[in-house]
Amino acid sequence: MNYEEDKPISYCGIFGIYGNPTSSVQAYYGLHALQHRGQEASGIVTRSFNGDNKAHFNIIKGEGLVSEVFADHNLLTDVLIGNAAIGHNRYSTTGSTKSRKNIQPFMVNYRMGNLAIGHNGNLTNAKELREGLVNEGAIFQTTSDTEVILHLIARSKLDNQIDQIMEALRKIEGAYCVVILTDDKLIAARDPLGFRPLSIGKLYNSFLVASETCAFDIQPSEFIREVEPGELIVIDDESVRNNDIKSFRINGDPQPKKHCVFEYIYFSRPDSFIFGHNVDKMRRRLGKELAKAHPVTDPDGDRVYVISVPDSSNTTALGYTRELEKQGIDARHEIGLIRSHYIGRTFIQPGQSNRENGVRIKFNIVKGVLEGRTIVVVDDSIVRGTTSKQLVHLLREANPKSIHLRISSPPIMYPCFYGMDFPSKEELIASRLNGNIEEIKKYLEVDSLEYLTIDETLEAVSEAGKENFCTACFSGNYPTNVDIHFKKEMYEV
């Protein structure tokens, strides 16, 4: 297991563009910027008119990173032609196989023409809907719940395509952000509670949608606004001509929001703007809150050295150090762990039998920074605890005076049903040890261990509204009904 595999894993990243002659190239760059949201497979669908005034859909998808799937750049210019595109980065979801068939975008041709879809999230009533569709004669090609949305759209009796899509979205529950490409429009929608982020950008006259705003910055494009929770937007030729996006409400009036707080804690890139705020700012605040609640001082009055577990905790560690300084504690932010960025996904671990060594492939210690010193290690979360323990062993080799672990989230006690992949309850260390932080501390062999509480976490992100967040993986209070069969199938809870 590598370090990333012992972190919560995001299911997917999505991208869409309409009105740009190099749409596939823009989608490629967009997906590249969203690579952190899914690294197992990638795909792009474009729409072109090949001189016959008829829309043609072109698709390339495959397993691997964006740079691997589209390693032959001629694919972008010769195959993926057209001025509209959607793209998808995928991590294989729990309950779905790693079959190539599950790689998105999915594409169909039905009575209204071509339709391609990319989905980020997880539907909590997909099993029930799927059973109903199968009983009515639907034949499924994949095990992905995204295909359920496709069937619901294709089987709609309504005549207007937007109405068909809205009708389908009203039937699904859980977390979803979707991008849909049809013969004449790009459609994007976000679930009524807004679990996952989705933003709109503009590049010259063309419009873009993406899971995170960092996908707009390579060109660079202009950030317009976020897709509202429960909103469906339509971008077509008229939108490009008149600079006008059409907007519809999926389920009537807005509902109380339930953004995934883990997007701020870990998933989203710090250079993104989501849920109305910069991720960087929120992550620093999480670090500050952590230092307010759980500062570390040196027993001999010496300086305290704060290090992050790179890269995801870098910003949090800066906030933590700043707050210690504010409290008058002699503290310095240092680089005590070096991360190798050049490891391919298929890197062979030295001695597969010795999993304890796995973390060494990814990280090395800077002995001069750590030796004889009081060290605070700031990390964003602990999932299984396996790699955190390995990391602590590695740090001990530098003979620090003491190691204090500070976690900028509460203990993860419950599974996520809204698009993040956690292991089973038995594998989650906090759940296995009944949330007993002293026991987790003993297991990790650190001198002290502290987490943020749920209240402290919400205080840190309170600028975005404390009540606007889902914290179910910490509290077990799920903001939607979760089908018991779905729970059992996914996590055997």
Ligand code: SF4
């Ligand atoms: S359960 Fe946790 S990871 Fe899942 S949406 Fe809620 S806060 Fe995010």
